[in-house]
Amino acid sequence: MANGRAGVKAAIERHGDVHRLRMTSAAGQAVGIGVNIHVLRGVMIDCGFHRARAIIANAVRTLGVHGAIVTHYHEDHAGNVNLLAELDVPVSLRADTEAALRNQAAIRLYRRAVWGTPPALVRDVVPFVADGFECIHTPGHSSDHQIVFDRETGTLFSGDLWLGIRARILHASENPRQIVESLRIAAALNPERMFDAHRGPVSNPVRSLLAKADWMATTIGEIERRAAEGWSDARIVKEVLGGEEVAALFSGGEYARANFVKAVRRENSAKGEERDPSLRS
Numbered sequence: 001m002a003n004g005r006a007g008v009k010a011a012i013e014r015h016g017d018v019h020r021l022r023m024t025s026a027a028g029q030a031v032g033i034g035v036n037i038h039v040l041r042g043v044m045i046d047c048g049f050h051r052a053r054a055i056i057a058n059a060v061r062t063l064g065v066h067g068a069i070v071t072h073y074h075e076d077h078a079g080n081v082n083l084l085a086e087l088d089v090p091v092s093l094r095a096d097t098e099a100a101l102r103n104q105a106a107i108r109l110y111r112r113a114v115w116g117t118p119p120a121l122v123r124d125v126v127p128f129v130a131d132g133f134e135c136i137h138t139p140g141h142s143s144d145h146q147i148v149f150d151r152e153t154g155t156l157f158s159g160d161l162w163l164g165i166r167a168r169i170l171h172a173s174e175n176p177r178q179i180v181e182s183l184r185i186a187a188a189l190n191p192e193r194m195f196d197a198h199r200g201p202v203s204n205p206v207r208s209l210l211a212k213a214d215w216m217a218t219t220i221g222e223i224e225r226r227a228a229e230g231w232s233d234a235r236i237v238k239e240v241l242g243g244e245e246v247a248a249l250f251s252g253g254e255y256a257r258a259n260f261v262k263a264v265r266r267e268n269s270a271k272g273e274e275r276d277p278s279l280r281s
Contacts (some may be wrong), residue, residue: 006152010055015201017279018155019195022054022200027113031250035076038195040063044068044089045131045148045157046197050079051116060087067092067128069135071159072145074101075107077197079118081125090128092135096144105179110250138186140179141171147186154192156205161186162196165212168219168241169248172258176216177267220251223264234260 007026024034037059038045044065048056057067070078070093076266079249081101084147093101101121134149141160149222161182187209194205202208222240237244241257247258262274 004028004139004144008052008055008093008178010052011206012059015193015195017153018195019112020195021048021055021199021214022058023048023055023114025049028115031115031247033212034198036195036197036200039063039065040150040153041132043133045195046071046077047080047084047091049076049115052232053080053083056083057071057087060084060089065089067130069093069128069130069133069148070097070121071148071157071197072142073097074142074160074181075111075115075118077159078129079254081121082123084118085123085125088126090126091129092130093125094135094137094144094146099124100144108246109253110252110254136185136189138182140175140177140182142173145182149189149191154190156189156191156194157197158185158186158194158202159168159197162194162202162212163198167212168257168260169245169255171264172254172256172259172262174259174263175262175267176220176260180213180220181214183209183216187213193202219260223261224268225270226263227261227268233258233265236261 006025008044009020010023012021019039022034028034035048037048042064047068051277067090068084070081070091077226078101081091104118104120132150132152134151137147137162138145144177145159147159147161187206191205194202196202219240223236226236239255241260244257248258
């Protein structure tokens with residue numbers, strides 16, 4: 001893995017006709033966090049974190065990138081949209097993704113340490129129509145999240161939808177029920193190959209997607225049952241999710257297993273208010 005500027009390390013792997021660009025920062029390497037950019041037929045899926053901009057610029061040149069698709073607004077996936085615009089690379093992204101990038105919200109210290117601080121999008125973006133690639137809205141990880149499917153080769157680029165069958169840790173804003181629905185939508189595409197933005201190539205993609213959907217649905221049910229019995233969040237995290245991870249500490253709770261429990265409670269509360277309007281404040 002070659003060193004880049006600002007402690008960024010990168011390596012390119014070939015998986016048939018797919019180039020996988022693996023990148024991490026010094027801080028990311030210390031905590032075991034990296035991200036993958038994929039290129040198929042000159043189309044780049046996501047554009048990495050801002051600290052890796054020199055590596056992305058080089059990849060655009062060396063891999064013959066003529067367009068890019070962004071799966072969602074998070075800084076490790078969309079941190080170089082401005083750069084692509086500067087390089088005259090057309091970009092396909094959802095309107096809500098573009099709006100989030102143009103009104104860049106502040107991110108916490110741990111994210112700045114790992115990924116760097118992305119600039120707000122100020123450049124005009126040339127729209128990209130990716131021939132043969134289908135973008136499918138799959139919210140849950142974020143409200144704007146989309147997956148990218150190449151029907152010609154049966155290849156699915158799943159962004160941050162999958163992340164492992166029993167990935168228990170969630171961002172504070174994630175919606176596990178939406179993730180389950182989105183996983184089933186992705187599995188229905190019947191992909192022959194799947195590339196995860198953090199795990200890389202995933203074997204048996206349909207089976208893996210459905211296994212995660214089933215595990216999450218079961219886990220949501222377990223959390224609901226224990227919540228109804230009056231269990232505390234801390235007890236549910238310990239007994240159902242195996243206890244908290246160190247990520248909860250360094251992220252100030254923004255990235256934690258407890259967020260899984262909080263999200264289930266939040267959605268149940270919202271459902272209750274929908275059923276009984278008198279409960280609304």
